[in-house]
Amino acid sequence: MSRKATGGSPTEPAKPRPVSSHKHRGPALDFIGLDVLWLQITGTVCNIACRHCFITCGPKNFNHPFMDRDQVLTTLEAAKDSGVKEYYFTGGEPFMHPDLLFFIERTLEQGPLSILTNALLIDTITAGRLFELSQASEYSLDIRVSLDGTTAEENDPIRGKGTFQEILVGAANLLRAGLNPVFTVTTVHAQYEGGDGRTLFMEELRQRGFPRPRVKFIPPFHLGREAQRSGEYEESFRLSPGDLFPGEEEVLQCGSCRTVTANGVYPCPILIEEDGARMAGSLEASFGSIELNHPACATCHVEGFSCRT
Amino acid sequence: MGMKSREESRLDPMMTRPNDRVLDLRGGSSASRIALFGGIYNNYLALNAVLDDAVRAGAETVFFLGDAGGFGPHPDRSIEILRDRDIVSMQGNYDDSVGNGLDDCQCGYVDPRDNHYAQISYDYTFANTSQHHRDWLRELPTSIRLNLGSHRLLLAHGSPRRVNEFLWETTTSEPFIERLLDEQRADLVCVTHTGIPWQRRLATDPNRGVLNVGAIGRPANDGSLSVWYALVSIDESGDLRSELRSVAYDTERLAAEMRNEGLPDEFVETIETGWWTTCLEILPAKERAAGRF
Ligand code: SF4
Ligand code: SF4
Numbered sequence: 001m002s003r004k005a006t007g008g009s010p011t012e013p014a015k016p017r018p019v020s021s022h023k024h025r026g027p028a029l030d031f032i033g034l035d036v037l038w039l040q041i042t043g044t045v046c047n048i049a050c051r052h053c054f055i056t057c058g059p060k061n062f063n064h065p066f067m068d069r070d071q072v073l074t075t076l077e078a079a080k081d082s083g084v085k086e087y088y089f090t091g092g093e094p095f096m097h098p099d100l101l102f103f104i105e106r107t108l109e110q111g112p113l114s115i116l117t118n119a120l121l122i123d124t125i126t127a128g129r130l131f132e133l134s135q136a137s138e139y140s141l142d143i144r145v146s147l148d149g150t151t152a153e154e155n156d157p158i159r160g161k162g163t164f165q166e167i168l169v170g171a172a173n174l175l176r177a178g179l180n181p182v183f184t185v186t187t188v189h190a191q192y193e194g195g196d197g198r199t200l201f202m203e204e205l206r207q208r209g210f211p212r213p214r215v216k217f218i219p220p221f222h223l224g225r226e227a228q229r230s231g232e233y234e235e236s237f238r239l240s241p242g243d244l245f246p247g248e249e250e251v252l253q254c255g256s257c258r259t260v261t262a263n264g265v266y267p268c269p270i271l272i273e274e275d276g277a278r279m280a281g282s283l284e285a286s287f288g289s290i291e292l293n294h295p296a297c298a299t300c301h302v303e304g305f306s307c308r309t
Numbered sequence: 310m311g312m313k314s315r316e317e318s319r320l321d322p323m324m325t326r327p328n329d330r331v332l333d334l335r336g337g338s339s340a341s342r343i344a345l346f347g348g349i350y351n352n353y354l355a356l357n358a359v360l361d362d363a364v365r366a367g368a369e370t371v372f373f374l375g376d377a378g379g380f381g382p383h384p385d386r387s388i389e390i391l392r393d394r395d396i397v398s399m400q401g402n403y404d405d406s407v408g409n410g411l412d413d414c415q416c417g418y419v420d421p422r423d424n425h426y427a428q429i430s431y432d433y434t435f436a437n438t439s440q441h442h443r444d445w446l447r448e449l450p451t452s453i454r455l456n457l458g459s460h461r462l463l464l465a466h467g468s469p470r471r472v473n474e475f476l477w478e479t480t481t482s483e484p485f486i487e488r489l490l491d492e493q494r495a496d497l498v499c500v501t502h503t504g505i506p507w508q509r510r511l512a513t514d515p516n517r518g519v520l521n522v523g524a525i526g527r528p529a530n531d532g533s534l535s536v537w538y539a540l541v542s543i544d545e546s547g548d549l550r551s552e553l554r555s556v557a558y559d560t561e562r563l564a565a566e567m568r569n570e571g572l573p574d575e576f577v578e579t580i581e582t583g584w585w586t587t588c589l590e591i592l593p594a595k596e597r598a599a600g601r602f
Contacts (some may be wrong), residue, residue, distance in 0.1 A: 083488025
């Protein structure tokens with residue numbers, strides 16, 4: 001295998017690239033190499049339009065369109081050359097892509113894959129096929145299903161009428177096929193924050209037929225539609241030079257990840273609709289340190305947060 | 310010691326952390342068969358069984374990849390065995406914490422339940438480790454380099470990059486392994502932190518790869534009560550061989566001693582059944598599916 005580009009090369013550009021076009025100066029974050037690659041398979045196109053979506057994803061948002069076969073395969077090849085450790089598919093809703101199963105198969109040939117989905121399109125046939133693809137690979141296939149609460153009353157006002165029941169059907173299809181999904185919960189409901197909230201959530205999932213529940217909690221980012229729901233970041237939120245602790249590039253995902261969409265390469269999946277966040281047209285050209293001058297970076301810094309599983 | 314900038318560090322991967330202590334044995338060892346184990350977790354009964362097995366298997370030198378404490382009873386007993394039997398030892402995150410009197414084990418869990426149980430074992434281990442053993446743990450090297458024949462071995466706890474990085478079998482891609490080996494200028498990287506053994510060699514060069522030796526402190530979440538360690542050797546053609554070996558020990562006695570020490574029933578259950586009951590949320594999909602819980 002050729003090694004066209006590895007992270008951490010001493011030849012990287014010295015000047016950190018800002019993650020937004022805002023003139024504020026943020027702290028610089030080193031790049032330790034491309035461990036994690038996100039592919040925004042369906043861009044900003046989603047079959048629903050959640051009120052807390054930190055992008056403005058929805059059925060009519062084509063800001064980032066679907067990635068085509070060529071783009072995905074070229075990206076996977078570049079990722080292999082860069083020694084990527086783990087892959088993530090997201091959107092929008094990845095299961096809207098007609099080639100998704102093909103992309104999954106190809107990715108699992110070279111590394112582990114997690115897919116972020118609302119599970120609405122996962123019927124028994126799709127779930128069975130996913131299990132087969134998982135079994136055929138030496139790497140893990142993890143399906144992360146978004147759910148916002150343990151009742152329709154909690155979830156549906158955020159994700160849309162009837163979605164709670166449909167999400168659980170999709171998740172149950174996965175479980176029955178042999179794939180235990182990870183439920184991804186945005187902590188918009190205060191009772192699920194902290195250790196006790198988490199225990200409560202898992203107990204309720206057990207009662208709903210998921211005997212070994214797996215859950216990941218995600219803080220809300222005040223971007224996209226969530227900014228309209230709960231308010232935008234205040235200017236004072238932006239980080240300044242000196243705010244990061246030594247070694248934080250190993251904690252923040254953007255110290256070792258990039259996100260590829262049909263439009264180019266971005267530092268992370270959170271900022272793809274933000275002004276000035278596009279870094280380059282190719283993966284290799286996006287390597288190097290970045291300057292965290294977007295207010296959302298403060299959420300990652302304060303929460304020690306990563307979108308990874 | 311002053312903090313090195315990342316740019317300086319990149320030029321020398323052995324110095325990726327300001328307080329790295331590399332034990333460099335590249336000039337001094339002529340061994341052709343070595344044993345490697347990690348994660349004792351206070352299980353001194355398994356430690357004795359593994360060391361006896363390694364001697365029987367012809368290991369010339371035995372290496373401990375860190376984490377003496379956690380989970381089991383009587384922390385001092387394992388450390389005394391390590392010191393008495395001259396095991397070449399290095400520091401894991403647990404040893405760093407106990408040696409330096411930190412508040413927690415730095416295991417890197419993200420789930421509150423996992424952290425709850427991790428804190429119980431850490432508080433017990435810290436309280437029951439003698440000061441002179443804490444001093445010993447504090448000074449252990451953080452990585453070891455040695456040559457076996459012409460092959461460059463790098464021993465680390467989690468990974469050469471980070472003491473508590475999890476290198477699982479099903480989430481560590483082969484291209485990543487190749488990058489890691491190139492960056493670290495090594496042919497075989499040996500680690501333990503995840504506690505579940507596996508190995509993968511590069512398709513392009515079967516003498517290069519990663520060997521996770523598992524842990525000897527508790528079973529590998531496979532329903533068997535045995536624990537795992539590794540033998541690495543050079544064969545007649547000079548190729549690098551590695552073998553994962555499972556070893557049985559007196560689990561009934563360990564379980565009884567854990568109960569006497571008031572350690573959680575969940576820990577004892579793991580020793581008695583071979584299934585993990587805690588630390589489950591960090592497991593990738595396949596490793597989680599392979600277990601009972
Ligand atoms: S949160 Fe997820 S499911 Fe909801 S609109 Fe955004 S991308 Fe779609
Ligand atoms: S939003 Fe978070 S992940 Fe994205 S660049 Fe800022 S700190 Fe990094």
